[in-house]
Amino acid sequence: GAVVSQHPSWVICKSGTSVKIECRSLDFQATTMFWYRQFPKQSLMLMATSNEGSKATYEQGVEKDKFLINHASLTLSTLTVTSAHPEDSSFYICSAITSGGDTQYFGPGTRLTVL
Amino acid sequence: AQSVTQLGSHVSVSEGALVLLRCNYSSSVPPYLFWYVQYPNQGLQLLLKYTSAATLVKGINGFEAEFKKSETSFHLTKPSAHMSDAAEYFCAVSDQITSYDKVIFGPGTSLSVIP
Numbered sequence: 001g002a003v004v005s006q007h008p009s010w011v012i013c014k015s016g017t018s019v020k021i022e023c024r025s026l027d028f029q030a031t032t033m034f035w036y037r038q039f040p041k042q043s044l045m046l047m048a049t050s051n052e053g054s055k056a057t058y059e060q061g062v063e064k065d066k067f068l069i070n071h072a073s074l075t076l077s078t079l080t081v082t083s084a085h086p087e088d089s090s091f092y093i094c095s096a097i098t099s100g101g102d103t104q105y106f107g108p109g110t111r112l113t114v115l
Numbered sequence: 116a117q118s119v120t121q122l123g124s125h126v127s128v129s130e131g132a133l134v135l136l137r138c139n140y141s142s143s144v145p146p147y148l149f150w151y152v153q154y155p156n157q158g159l160q161l162l163l164k165y166t167s168a169a170t171l172v173k174g175i176n177g178f179e180a181e182f183k184k185s186e187t188s189f190h191l192t193k194p195s196a197h198m199s200d201a202a203e204y205f206c207a208v209s210d211q212i213t214s215y216d217k218v219i220f221g222p223g224t225s226l227s228v229i230p
Contacts, residue, residue, distance in 0.1 A: 004158070034217075043205060043220045044159070093158050104218060106151075106158035 002028050004096050006107035013084055014115055021079045021110045023094030029074035030096035034104065035067075038091040050077045084114045117142045117208050119221035127227040134193040136224050138180075138206030141187065148189040149207040149218065150180055159205065165189060176200070201228045 003026040013019050023033055032051050036044040048069050050056040056069035066088075068080040077096075081088050091111050095104040122137040140146055147166050151159040163174025170182040180191045189206060206221040 006158075043222045046217055049217065091156075095159075103161055103164065106160070108158040109156070111156065 002096070002098075002103075002105040004030075004094065004105045004107040006092075006094055006110050008110060009108060010111040010113075012113045012115065015085050016083055018080055018082045019084055019112060021081075021092055021094075021112075023077045023079070023096070023107050025075045025096045025105070028096075028098055028105075030077075031074065031099040032097050033071060033077040034095045034097075035069060035077075035079050036093045036095070038093060038109075040091075044093060047079075081112065084112070086114045088112065089114045117146065117210060117219050119206050119208050119219055121204075121206055121221040121224045123224055124222065125225045125227070127229060128196045129229045130198055131195050134178075134191070134196045134200065134226065136191040136204050136206075136226065138189045138191065138221060139187055140189060140206070140208045142208055142210055144210045146208045146210060148180075148182060149209075150174065150178070150189075150191050151205045151207060151220075152176075153203040153205065153223075155202075162191070162204075196226075196228045198228050198230065201226055 005024045007022045035047045038044050047062045048056045048058045050069050050071040052071045052074050058064045071077040091109050093109040095106045097104050118141045120139050149164045150162040153159050162178050163172045165172050165182045173179045178193045203223050205223045207218045209218045
């Protein structure tokens, strides 16, 4: 089956620093990757859609300058949380889908804690 | 616009009892429907999906769901609950399966299994 990995699985950082999260499709090429944010005991909220080689499409209310997304290859997308603050603490999950595919495959998530 | 509601944020069943998790959707076009399971601190795993073929869909781990257009429902069932089924379950909807489409998630239902 299709496997998506995320690195790191958890990260703790100081307020004001930037954190990069990687999302990789290990055994398939992902033309599109999605980034979600999940607060405790809540559902997933789509942050942005990332297409390989083009700019990401952000959902309403998501600051594109704060959450930088790069999809440089068909197997890698990165989410950088710039100048992180405690309110950015959350569980970030990515998913990937192939061209013409019908299923999103999810990564294991990254727990970000900003002190 | 599409939306998903899940009746009951928390469901408890005894081991060996029937599992029924409710999902109702709203969509202006024929929907595609999904059930995902999330274990603590993990990403999402696809249980099953409806993509306009058979209305009764069988998934992994003994789960199945039935698409009922007249009721706009896609309830998830399992004849006999196992302790390992304890997790968070999300129903989701999209209106077309392309690499650019968005999946809208319901609020989730937490399933507890009592020994």
